[in-house]
Amino acid sequence: MTEIVVIARLVPDLVEELEIATSGTALDLAWLRLIINEFDNHAIEQAIILKERSGATVTIISPEAEGVEDMLFTTAAKGADKLIKLTGVGEEKPTNLSMAQTLAEIIKEINPDLVLTGVQAHDDFTGDLAPQLADLLDMPYVGYISGISLGDGKATAYKEYPGGILAEMEIALPAVLGIQSSEEPPRYVAISKVRQMMNTASIEDRDAGVLETDSGVVIDRMYLPEVADRAEMLEGDEEEVASKLIAILQDLGLL
Amino acid sequence: MPEHNEYWGIPLDWGSPNILVYSVMFLAGAILIFRFYLRARLWWKIGRPEPRWNKLHLRFYNLIKYSIVQTRILRQKYPGIMHVALAWSFFIFFLGTALATINTHFYHFLTGLVFSLYKLTLDVFTVVFIVGALLAIYRRYITKPDRLTYQPQFTWSLILLIIIVLGGITTESLRLAVEQPANAAWSPAGYLIARAFLSTGASAAALTNWHLGIWLVHLLTVAFTIVTLPVGSLLHILTGPLNIFFSELDRPIGQLPPTPTDREGHPVYVSKLNELTWKQILNGDACTECGRCQDVCPAFGAGLPLNPKDLILGIREIFEDAKLSSNGNSFDKSLLENQKLNKEALWSCTTCAACLTECPVLVEHIDTIVELRRHLVIEGMIDPELQDALTNLGRYGNSFGQSPRKRAKWTQEIDPPVKDATREPVEYLWFVGDYASYNPALAEMTAKTAAVFNHAGLDFGVMHKGENHAGNDVRRVGEEGLFEMLVEKNLSALQRCQYQSIITTDPHTYNTLLNEYPFSEPQTILHYSELLAQLIKDGKLRFTNPLNYKVTYHDPCYLGRYNGIYDAPRYVIKATGCELVEMPRNRDLALCCGAGGGRIWMEEGKIQERPSESRIREAMELDGIQHFIVSCPKDITMYQDAVKTTGHESDLTVKDLIELVEEALEDSTY
Numbered sequence: 001m002t003e004i005v006v007i008a009r010l011v012p013d014l015v016e017e018l019e020i021a022t023s024g025t026a027l028d029l030a031w032l033r034l035i036i037n038e039f040d041n042h043a044i045e046q047a048i049i050l051k052e053r054s055g056a057t058v059t060i061i062s063p064e065a066e067g068v069e070d071m072l073f074t075t076a077a078k079g080a081d082k083l084i085k086l087t088g089v090g091e092e093k094p095t096n097l098s099m100a101q102t103l104a105e106i107i108k109e110i111n112p113d114l115v116l117t118g119v120q121a122h123d124d125f126t127g128d129l130a131p132q133l134a135d136l137l138d139m140p141y142v143g144y145i146s147g148i149s150l151g152d153g154k155a156t157a158y159k160e161y162p163g164g165i166l167a168e169m170e171i172a173l174p175a176v177l178g179i180q181s182s183e184e185p186p187r188y189v190a191i192s193k194v195r196q197m198m199n200t201a202s203i204e205d206r207d208a209g210v211l212e213t214d215s216g217v218v219i220d221r222m223y224l225p226e227v228a229d230r231a232e233m234l235e236g237d238e239e240e241v242a243s244k245l246i247a248i249l250q251d252l253g254l255l
Numbered sequence: 256m257p258e259h260n261e262y263w264g265i266p267l268d269w270g271s272p273n274i275l276v277y278s279v280m281f282l283a284g285a286i287l288i289f290r291f292y293l294r295a296r297l298w299w300k301i302g303r304p305e306p307r308w309n310k311l312h313l314r315f316y317n318l319i320k321y322s323i324v325q326t327r328i329l330r331q332k333y334p335g336i337m338h339v340a341l342a343w344s345f346f347i348f349f350l351g352t353a354l355a356t357i358n359t360h361f362y363h364f365l366t367g368l369v370f371s372l373y374k375l376t377l378d379v380f381t382v383v384f385i386v387g388a389l390l391a392i393y394r395r396y397i398t399k400p401d402r403l404t405y406q407p408q409f410t411w412s413l414i415l416l417i418i419i420v421l422g423g424i425t426t427e428s429l430r431l432a433v434e435q436p437a438n439a440a441w442s443p444a445g446y447l448i449a450r451a452f453l454s455t456g457a458s459a460a461a462l463t464n465w466h467l468g469i470w471l472v473h474l475l476t477v478a479f480t481i482v483t484l485p486v487g488s489l490l491h492i493l494t495g496p497l498n499i500f501f502s503e504l505d506r507p508i509g510q511l512p513p514t515p516t517d518r519e520g521h522p523v524y525v526s527k528l529n530e531l532t533w534k535q536i537l538n539g540d541a542c543t544e545c546g547r548c549q550d551v552c553p554a555f556g557a558g559l560p561l562n563p564k565d566l567i568l569g570i571r572e573i574f575e576d577a578k579l580s581s582n583g584n585s586f587d588k589s590l591l592e593n594q595k596l597n598k599e600a601l602w603s604c605t606t607c608a609a610c611l612t613e614c615p616v617l618v619e620h621i622d623t624i625v626e627l628r629r630h631l632v633i634e635g636m637i638d639p640e641l642q643d644a645l646t647n648l649g650r651y652g653n654s655f656g657q658s659p660r661k662r663a664k665w666t667q668e669i670d671p672p673v674k675d676a677t678r679e680p681v682e683y684l685w686f687v688g689d690y691a692s693y694n695p696a697l698a699e700m701t702a703k704t705a706a707v708f709n710h711a712g713l714d715f716g717v718m719h720k721g722e723n724h725a726g727n728d729v730r731r732v733g734e735e736g737l738f739e740m741l742v743e744k745n746l747s748a749l750q751r752c753q754y755q756s757i758i759t760t761d762p763h764t765y766n767t768l769l770n771e772y773p774f775s776e777p778q779t780i781l782h783y784s785e786l787l788a789q790l791i792k793d794g795k796l797r798f799t800n801p802l803n804y805k806v807t808y809h810d811p812c813y814l815g816r817y818n819g820i821y822d823a824p825r826y827v828i829k830a831t832g833c834e835l836v837e838m839p840r841n842r843d844l845a846l847c848c849g850a851g852g853g854r855i856w857m858e859e860g861k862i863q864e865r866p867s868e869s870r871i872r873e874a875m876e877l878d879g880i881q882h883f884i885v886s887c888p889k890d891i892t893m894y895q896d897a898v899k900t901t902g903h904e905s906d907l908t909v910k911d912l913i914e915l916v917e918e919a920l921e922d923s924t925y
Contacts, residue, residue, distance in 0.1 A: 016658045035650070123533025187635045188642040191516070191649055192522065240846065 002056035002150060004047045005107055007117035007129070008075065010034035010065040014122070018224065025219040030090060036071050039118025045182035046148060047116055048079045054150055057081045059110055061103060061206075063089040069203060070194070076201040083201060086208040096124070096213035100132035102208050104162060107137060113175060114155065119143045119178035124215060129198040134176035195218030259358050259365035259373075261882025263430050264466045264833040273359075276474065283478040287829065290485040291493055297578055300584045300737050303515065303523070307501040315616075322496040322608040334545070337394065341416065344380040348423070351377045361627055378442040381424045388417050402546025402564070408487045409544075411444040415480045415489075422473030429466035433459045447495040456683055490545040495897075497617040498541030501534055502617040508608055509770035509817045514735045524630040528573050528774060529586040532622070538618045540571030548610035548620065553847040554603040558863030561603035562595070563610040563620050564673050570623070571598025572654030591626060598636065603860065604838070606731045606852030612843050621731075628733030641732065644856035649737055652723030652744065654856055655693040662692045666717065669705050670822035674716030681716035683708070683786075686768065688761035689724050690888040696895075697888050698771040703917045704760060704783065710920060711795045715758070721748030727767035727813070732853035742772060755779065758786055762813035762887045763851070782814055784824040784886050791830045798919040801832025803882050803898035807874050809894070810836060810845035824886045824912055831919035836880060838873050855889060867897035876904055882901050886912045 012018065012027060013035040047058045050102040059082040060075045062068050072083040084106065107115060115137070120127040134141030147158035151172075157177055159167045171177075234241045249255045262272040320326055325342060329335040354373065358365040365373055391413055395403065403409075428448035431439045439446045452462060484490060505510065514522045515532075523530055548563035549555050555562050573593055577585045591597055601624055610620045631637060636646070647656035666673040676684045685708070691701045708715050726741035749757075756779040760766040764780045772778075781789075789794040808828055814820045821842045828835050840846050849866035859865075871894065874883050883894060893908040 015656060016660070185639065185642075188637055188645060189631075189635065190633045190734060190736050191740050193633065195736055195740075 001058070002050070002054065002114070003112040004050060004056050004114045005059045005112045006040070006043050006047045006080075006109055007074075007103060007115070007133075008040040008044060008060050008071065009037045009118070009121055010062070010063045010068055010071060010122050011123045020222050020224065025222050027083055027222070034067050036063050037118050037121040038113055038179075039120055039179060041118075042182040043118050044075050044078065044080070044177040044188045045184065045186040046145075046179055047114075048187075049169070049183055050148060050150055051079055052112075059084060059112070061086065061095075061106060063099065063208065065089070066110040073197040073201055074189055074194050076197040078187060079191040082211045083203040085203050085205050087205045088208040089211060090213070092213045093123070094208075094213050095215040096129040097124055097132050098161055098212035100129055100136055102211065103133060104136040104198060106147065107133070114150075114173060115139070115176040116179055117176075119145070119180050122127045125215070129177040131177050137174070137176065137177050139174050140171055142169065144180040146179075146181045147178045148177065177223075199241045258367070258370055259355060260430075260434075261355075261359050263434065264463045265470065276510070279474060280477050280481075282559055283481040286482045287484055290482075294475060294485060294578070295497075297574070298533040298536045298540070301387040301529050301574070301577065302531055303529070303537045305532035305534050307534055310504045313504055314502075315546045317502060318500050321499045321615065321617060325615070327613070327617075329563050330613065331547070333390065333394070334547075337387050337390035340383050341391065344384035344387065344420070345416075347380040348420075373437045374438065374441045375443075376443075378424075378444050381420060382444050384416075386529075388413065388420070402549045404544040404546070407486075412488045415476060415483075418476045419480065422469055422476060424448065425464055426470045426473060427464050429469070433462050433466070433751045450730055473612075488544070489540065491616065494537065494541040495543060497591075498534075498537055498616045498618065501537065503619060503622075507770050507817075508611060508621075509766045509813070511730055511771070512628060515626075524633045525623075525626040526590055527586075527590045528570075528577055528590060531570070531590070531626075535619075535623050535626075536570060536574055538620075538623065539567055539572075539574055541616045542567045542571065542618060543616060544568065545615060545653055546616065547613040548618075551609035551613050551747055551844070551846075553605055553607055553609070553849055553866035553869075556846075556864070557849065557866050558890075559603040559860055560597075560599040562600070563604075565595035566600050566624070567602075567618055568618060569593040572596075582886075591630075598631060599860075601631065602857060603637070603854075605812075605847045605849055605854045605866075606728075607847030608816045609812075609844075609847065612816055625731055625733055628731075629735055630733075632733040632735075637732075638858045640855045641853065644853075645729070645732070645734055645737060648724050648729055648741070649680070652741065653688060653693055654724060654825060657795060659694050661724075662687075662722060663719040665692065665698050665701050665718055669702060670875060671709065673705055674714075676716030676718050676752045676754060677721045677748065679716065681714050682753035682755050683713050683715040684749070684752055684757050684760045685715050685717050685845050686722060686725065686757055686761075686764055688759065688764045688888060690892070691760050694723075694888070694892065697891060699762075699889065700891065700911050700913060701703075701794070703911075704913045707787075707796070707913055707916050707920070711790045713790075716746050716752075716754075717753065721751070725764040725767050727763040727771075728851065728853045728855070730767065730771070731851070732856070746772065746774070756781055758783055760888060762811040762818075763889075766813040766817050781819060782818075782823070782886070784814070784827055785820065787829075787912065787916060788823040788826045791827065795918065796916065798831055798916075800919050800921045802915060802919050804833045804915075805879050806833045806835060806882040806910075807838050807877055807880050808841075808884045808886075809838070809848070809870065809874075809890060811885070811890060812845070812847050814886060815845055816843050824884075827912055828884055828915060831915045833882075833884075833915060836877050838870075839879065840873060846873070848890050850889045850893050855893075865897060865900070867893045868901050870894070871897045871901050871903055871907065874907060875901075880907060882908050882910045882915075884910055884912055884915065 011034065013033045016031065016033050019031050021028040044060065050056055051058050058080045060072060061084045062072060062078045063086045068085060070086065076083055086102065111160060115133060117130050130143060131141050140156055142159065144159050145157045146160050149156045153173055155171050155173055155175060157169050157171055159169065234244045246255065265272045325339050325715065328338045351373065424445055427442060427445040429452060431445050431449035432443060432452040439449065486494065495880060517523050525531060542564065544564065546564050552561065552563050572595065573588050573590060577588050577657050585848040604624045606621050608621065648654050651657060652659050684863060687701065691697050723741050723744045726738040729741060730738040757768060757783050759768065760783050762782060765780065769780045787796065806828060808824060810821060825835060848868055848870065874880055885891060885894060891909060891911055896905055898904050898909055
């Protein structure tokens with residue numbers, strides 16, 4: 001049976017208004033609500049699609065955070081088989097390398113054919129969790145994948161390049177893939193199914209151990225985008241606006 | 256003295272005609288019962304159990320009201336008169352035959368005046384029948400409304416009935432011609448025909464022979480009709496009253512049943528024939544194919560792939576398929592792959608309840624539609640727009656995908672500040688609803704509502720982020736689990752508040768709070784139109800600026816048809832000094848705006864004319880209407896769009912009830 005591991009992370013929900021902490025270098029976590037990283041959600045969907053297509057055991061691993069249990073039960077309702085929560089992850093974000101080291105230990109025990117995770121997360125500076133993981137597991141890595149089909153000991157992954165070019169690449173398994181989007185949009189899962197999972201599925205807790213939080217990057221200031229006064233509004237009726245526009249374009253030497 | 260003459264003109268050397276008549280009729284009756292039993296037992300065999308034997312007095316009351324008096328059928332003039340003319344005359348003929356039998360064998364009473372009146376009644380109803388039959392012929396073969404089913408079995412039924420009745424009146428008039436009894440004038444129609452027979456100069460013997468022949472044809476046609484009843488369109492004579500008798504009595508129409516469970520307590524998400532209850536299968540068999548539901552269905556009218564009549568007949572079709580191959584294992588036929596009953600049809604329903612209101616045999620369309628939708632939701636077979644809305648509702652408690660903290664953002668501009676009912680006691684707790692809270696286009700309306708409440712001196716408050724979407728349409732989409740979650744959240748917020756009454760601005764919210772929320776204590780729940788009417792009556796709202804507008808009013812489905820509130824909004828409109836002109840489709844005939852049942856969250860699909868556009872055109876037909884008045888926030892968005900797309904933006908403005916009230920108050924202390 002194919003073993004698939006998906007790393008799923010919670011990130012700040014941008015629907016809520018973000019506030020900067022008094023330190024001025026971080027978000028105010030008190031007001032934050034977390035939501036599943038959209039790319040990870042696609043990774044989960046891709047794993048479930050592969051499971052439905054050719055059979056697989058899907059394990060979801062998530063660092064603990066507020067609401068992570070609900071998120072994990074939702075993946076179980078979609079079809080995930082095993083749920084693992086990394087405990088002992090503090091509020092301060094660990095480095096991707098340190099997180100990859102912890103995850104690699106757990107993943108080695110599972111001995112998967114495929115490790116999927118979102119290619120990026122909007123609260124991530126470096127976006128290197130998946131490549132770090134691949135390195136530690138001694139597996140190949142490809143990112144920005146938008147479709148996978150599994151073969152015997154290998155996988156074909158699809159990757160979109162700018163300009164509408166689609167690359168199809170063969171990768172020897174086991175491998176780590178960074179998912180940009182799943183083949184189908186993430187499915188809806190009815191609340192009653194999630195609630196049923198809350199009663200029947202179980203989450204395995206794994207201690208994250210000591211995590212490094214100092215990435216060597218120092219944040220000087222964190223701030224919300226500031227309103228700048230750079231736009232020039234062209235006023236008047238259509239004729240006037242058109243002639244002003246032509247004048248500007250001529251000034252710029254474009255006409 | 257005239258008296259009932261048994262078997263006049265039937266040769267006595269046939270032995271007792273009784274034996275002939277009773278054996279033919281007994282045999283026909285037995286065949287009918289057996290054939291009907293073969294069909295009916297399958298409802299219970301295939302369908303899930305569902306108790307419908309309680310409240311027998313109400314069931315018999317409904318049987319009389321809907322099956323005998325036929326009040327539903329009489330809602331529409333032409334088909335109503337047509338049907339009761341046919342049905343009531345047959346009730347009379349049936350009764351007449353029964354009385355004649357009693358007279359013959361048990362109690363001899365058909366003599367003298369009683370007999371003459373008896374004859375007159377039968378004669379009059381023969382004419383009534385003929386009028387009904389002519390109306391039916393004209394309708395079926397000349398005017399041919401779209402909603403009817405044009406299949407030979409309907410023609411056959413009509414022919415059989417006409418032969419039976421013409422046979423009856425002809426034998427009667429032949430007897431009158433030969434016998435020429437003293438009370439012949441009590442059968443005016445029969446006597447008129449008798450005179451015609453006499454004018455031919457035929458001998459009494461010839462007429463008596465004709466009588467015998469026609470009498471036999473009459474007898475055999477009756478027997479044939481009875482024998483073939485279970486396979487023809489007259490089956491509804493049996494299934495219609497049964498469906499009426501077993502109709503839902505335990506829930507108002509505004510309350511859907513929870514997801515059913517099987518014997519082990521697992522939820523049943525209906526997608527197969529044998530997952531329906533026996534009553535839902537009976538719905539299919541009871542449908543008379545009159546097409547009244549089709550006529551009033553907003554989805555059908557818009558050209559969407561739903562015809563409520565076909566949907567119900569789809570159940571019958573699937574049932575008949577299963578019955579034909581009834582090796583016992585074919586009852587799990589899918590309910591979603593039929594040409595008439597399928598996913599697209601199910602998602603087109605706005606749950607407006609117009610079909611329920613029209614159906615003469617009380618078919619329960621919406622319960623079945625929602626149960627099938629629950630299966631589609633569980634299987635994740637929903638369109639992306641609906642998926643977004645449900646995901647947002649699950650996460651944020653509103654379909655707009657906005658932060659719950661922003662729910663009461665509109666109150667920031669209001670002076671005096673709107674109370675937070677989760678923090679201090681209020682008399683009126685205003686359950687604002689998603690649209691009024693989050694839709695920027697409605698912010699002004701919501702503010703005006705608050706202003707009017709303040710003007711009337713109401714002590715009111717809102718629940719801020721404690722309020723979640725009430726769930727009415729979440730439930731109707733088929734997301735029962737999400738509905739339950741929203742109910743739990745709202746109930747726990749409401750429990751933290753101190754209030755006397757709940758006011759709602761949204762009829763959908765009103766419906767589910769009133770009919771579906773399991774409050775531990777009785778509640779007073781008001782729609783703002785009811786509250787405004789009360790405030791006007793109590794003198795707390797006095798209008799000093801009478802409006803003199805000519806307006807029309809649109810009844811929201813969940814206020815009108817679902818909860819019977821028609822008068823309060825009309826009272827308020829008139830109190831503001833407006834002249835109210837009704838659209839042809841008003842009160843329980845009102846056309847849905849197209850937004851209900853979760854349709855507002857779904858992809859629109861290929862639509863010919865939106866229900867809201869049809870409605871605006873209906874209003875424009877009225878003479879000199881300035882304002883189209885609504886009392887539901889969703890209606891504002893629906894109809895403002897429709898006014899634009901129909902090009903009537905400059906002729907007609909859509910206004911909420913509250914805007915009229917606010918305007919009529921303008922020159923006073925406000």
